[in-house]
Amino acid sequence: MKLQQSYKKSLQKFLQCENIFLFWKGRVGLYAILKAMRIKQGDEVILPAYTCVVVPNAIIYLGATPVYVDISESTYNMDINKLEAAITDRTKVIICQNTYGLSSNLEKINSLAQQHNIYTIEDCTHGFGGFYQGKPNGQFCDAAFFSTQWNKPFSTGIGGFVITKIASNLQLEKPKYTPTLKDNLSLKTLYFVKRYLINEFTYWPLVKLYRLLSKYNLVLGSSSGGEISSTKMPDNFFKGFSSAQAKEGLRNLKTLAEVMKVRKQNAKYYSELLKKFDKHHVANELFENHGFLKYPILVKDRDLFLNLAEKNRIELGDWFISPLHPIIGDLTPWQFDAKLFPVASFVSQHVVNLPTNPANIDKVLAFVEDNINIIV
Ligand SMILES: Cc1ncc(COP(=O)(O)O)c(C=O)c1O
Structure with missing residues (x-):
């Protein structure tokens, strides 16, 4: 318990927030938030059409309906111009996401949510360490959930937590199960x-x-x-956090500031290189705030690119290879019709994530330049 309290305190300090709740995984935190918002059968929850399948799953576990909105190719997040059309009188929540560490247009999302009296949740599973309008990610919605799974901004192997806005008055239930x-x-x-x-x-x-x-x-x-x-x-889905996770989290939080600095610098190198060859790159105006957990690029032939990277011992990421990662094939169980989301479908077939934390960035940059013809 002591370790968990210290971990919570460190997170509170980092995120400048008071209400913080620890869970076995990020998805469990999302489920707890939706429960606290009293989401039930017949309710609709809006989310980006480019996410991890565990996000619609948490909605479906409560009997509610996921309603997807296509993404924009320049931000990898929900296309703000398509959001309003998805709102109905059954909509109870909008979930927006920090895909790859890039934040959503939160002013617009929150203003629409306020007009329609809808809750907002920020999926910050990729966004810990990033900022939006000068505040740490997760501060602009009624609640936000984070993941500390492998390859996340800092890791506890498996793990997650939630922050809630005091004004939202959300009462999160205690998890039913404890780690064994x-x-x-x-x-x-x-x-x-x-x-x-x-x-x-x-x-x-x-x-x-x-x-x-x-x-x-x-x-x-x-x-x-x-x-x-x-x-x-x-079974045992609604599970709490363990002291082993807290210990690992405390250890890894210590190096976070340095890691974030390296990530941002490496992302700049990628952008400069891609710009030089007139390739798709993350827009400059997105740079100041974001965490850059990964640097997304689009390639013509992903299998070829990934195989070449493996041969060169370069660790590339494959998030998200499907609009509902990692499910390939039939997405109807999640009430997803790929035809309705052409941008998310295209991106998920062509995206590759460049690592932003390698010590030897020159090797990755040289690889990208050598294979620039495969890049869109
Ligand atoms: C966008 C997104 N949301 C939610 C999650 C769930 O996080 P966790 O694995 O901690 O449950 C992930 C997992 O990687 C994710 O990529």
């Missing part, structure tokens, strides 16, 4: 592997092994077994 001894031991083993066994030679084989083992529930994964391929809530 086995959960804690599994996490500690994974922390050990990540810290001592991963290097540029072992990264790809170990990531592939981890993904395979977690698919069959043989190690603690971000999503257990059938969780993401179904809309059914897994």
